[in-house]
Amino acid sequence: MRRDVFLHNLLYDVEKIIPADWKVDWKDSPLVYKIYRELPVVPLSLEVPLSLEHGRNKQSSKPTIRDIGHFLWVTFGLTRVSVRGNDWDSYDQRSEELFRRFVPSGGALYPSELYVYLNMDDLPAGVYHYDAAHHRLVLLRKGNCDSYLTMALGYYCDMSECFAAVFVSTMFWKNFFKYHNLSYRLQGLDAGALIGQLLEAAKRFGFTTGVYYQFLDRAVNHLLGLNQWEESVYAVIPLSIKSDINWFAHKREGMEIVWDKELYRKLPAVQHHSYIRSRRIRKYPMLIKLNEASKFESTDYFQRVRGEKKPAFGGPSLALPNVKPLNWDLMEASRKRFSPGEHFVLREVSQQQLATLLREATNAFFYRNDLDRIDIPEIQEQPKSRVSLYCCLYSVEDIPAGAYYYDYPSHKLRLIRLGDHRPILKQAMNRSDFNILDVPICLHVVGDYHYYRHKLGYRGYRIQQMEAGILVQKLLLVASSIGLAGHPLLEYDAKTCDKIYKITNVNQSCLIQVPVGPYRLPNRLTGHLYV
Incomplete structure (x- = not known):
């Protein structure tokens, strides 16, 4: 299979790249x-921090x-043990x-x-x-x-x-x-x-x-x-x-x-x-x-790759409330973060919560990297991002249900389509244990369909996926810090989502879906590990 065809199928036709008879050998899992x-070996300190607020730990030496x-522990250490209630009697786990x-x-x-x-x-x-x-x-x-x-x-x-x-x-x-x-x-x-x-x-x-x-x-x-x-x-x-x-x-x-x-x-x-x-x-x-x-x-x-101008939408725009920078505790947000799955609960989300989520998450666009090659973003012109945020909203305070593009420079929502799109999103999902009808905010990270291949070659694909992942992690952390939760998903039909946002003809694609909303705590045994 050609490499470009393979990457297309990864997003739009997954069944073409996975054998129908593929079986997972769980007994031989890595x-x-x-x-x-x-x-x-060098043993590391077992007294890990319990709180990490922004600006509290500046290094002077x-x-x-x-x-x-x-x-390293905060970044990628083993931090908790978690067992779902229906897995407690699982003898082979x-x-x-x-x-x-x-x-x-x-x-x-x-x-x-x-x-x-x-x-x-x-x-x-x-x-x-x-x-x-x-x-x-x-x-x-x-x-x-x-x-x-x-x-x-x-x-x-x-x-x-x-x-x-x-x-x-x-x-x-x-x-x-x-x-x-x-x-x-x-x-x-x-x-x-x-x-x-x-x-x-x-x-x-x-x-x-x-x-x-x-x-x-x-x-x-x-x-x-x-x-x-x-x-x-x-x-x-x-x-x-x-x-x-x-x-x-x-x-x-x-x-x-x-x-x-x-x-x-x-x-x-x-x-x-x-x-x-x-x-x-x-x-x-x-x-x-x-x-x-x-x-x-x-x-x-090596190439310099700047983000391109985003599609212009002719519909009305909605200014979101101004929000102050959120001073959140990374440890607390990380401990609270989990993927609710079937435990989302449909309740109204305030405009302030939505504005905070979108504004704080898109700050992830401004990080020092070798694609923008900007040393001090605060002084020089802020670069255009290579990924964007789109969303389908329902039951958000004083915002009509519809599909929107988040214009982060102006902090506005650009209307693409009015209406409740949850039934369409539900039909587009191939996952039975997840009810998208219980989710007030369904976010999609969108990027260039051609993944900047003209400059970066096939390396552009994995870079695009990593930049999408950076944004997703920031979304999840901010959501947990304001009392919500997010659940990253790949089990969705990308073609349907692209049509909702009218991005097919402008060479943009929905890279990953992240439902966000209120939730109830699941029946789960969880213990935090402080090594």
């Missing part, structure tokens, strides 16, 4: 975390290993399948892994894996890698100004064993949700961040010692405590072009054995094919 064996441990993290994941499979390069005073400089199962760091490669990483990022980041760099990777089998080829879409969204949580955590710890989607893949995978047929890095996020750092001051003009095959020869190969439990790992040729097509072999491929 672990939800990666475990390295027989390598040096170089972070310690204690800070890093807390940061493995204990690790009950563990949850602050970020959502399709099927709670968590295909992402976290690695971190640290150059700090209180432990050896080098590359580490974050072992979420034991809340510790595992040393994979010892030594200073500032120069190597600076070159792998195309000289767009001076790593000597940073104390760390986080690598978000994807392990293909952890999702493929259940979702087959659909996992290629899921793993990008999962990685994005993780990045979204990381960015929020970094703000609370006083870290300055930049998200790099463009790097020399083989060189970075080589640095971490990854098997490229099993796992690949999706994003690199350097961390600094310097607020005035010029992330993109090193322009490509006049700088040498770096080739991955030349760069990774500068470091010796490292190979480490890891355990994932599955005895039989089936082949996933399309995932490998897309991953290979997405790789950058030279820094000359």
Whole structure:
């Protein structure tokens, strides 16, 4: 199957890419975390923070290993055990399948892994894996890698100004064993949700961040010692405590072009054995094919990609109430976040709640990244986002039921279609345990149908999915902080949703659906883990 056809089917015709006879072998499922064996480890602090409010934890000096441990745990640590009431008598459920993290994941499979390069005073400089199962760091490669990483990022980041760099990777089998080829879409969204949580955590710890989607893949995978047929890095996020750092001051003009095959020869190969439990790992040729097509072999491929002007809608607009910046506790919002499923309750949502949700969530558009290449968004022109928010509303205070586009620069809703669209959305869902009729706000993250392939090639698809995931995670956190809950879904007919918003003819697509609303607490046994 052609790669562009495959990516089209991922969104619009999933049944064409998953065999009709596909069966999940639950008895041979992989672990939800990666475990390295027989390598040096660094235990992390077990006294994790219980509260993280914005602006309370500014770093005045170089972070310690204690800070890093807390940061990694808030970002991707095991944070709770959860069992649904109707699963209490399930005798075949493995204990690790009950563990949850602050970020959502399709099927709670968590295909992402976290690695971190640290150059700090209180432990050896080098590359580490974050072992979420034991809340510790595992040393994979010892030594200073500032120069190597600076070159792998195309000289767009001076790593000597940073104390760390986080690598978000994807392990293909952890999702493929259940979702087959659909996992290629899921793993990008999962990685994005993780990045979204990381960015929020970094703000609370006083870290300055930049998200790099463009790097020399083989060189970075080589640095971490990854098997490229099993796992690949999706994003690199350097961390600094310097607020005035010029992330993109090193322009490509006049700088040498770096080739991955030349760069990774500068470091010796490292190979480490890891355990994932599955005895039989089936082949996933399309995932490998897309991953290979997405790789950058030279820094000359790196592009600046700005968002484009959004479609103009001729209907009336509705100004939303002005809202003050929400000073919310990340830990509290993360603990409260869960996916209600059948536990949504239809109650009226106030305009103030809707305005807060949309305004705070779209602040996720303004983060430092190597696509916009803007160092200080507050001073320079704010970039146009590459993803947008559309919504179908019902039972929102003084707002007619209808389909709307959220125009974040003006903080207005642009009417697309009047009417209650919940029955259409219900018909468009292929999930029986979810009643969309109980949801007052149904959000859709919308992006370019061609995923900026003219500039980024097939890499643009996974970048688009990650940016959608970042926005989704911010939506979920803000929703939980104002007494609501959201539930990300892929079980919807994208063609129907595109028609509702009249975006088919402007090359836009609904990437993911997020119903948001009031809820009742489910019959569930939950315990928070404070390692």
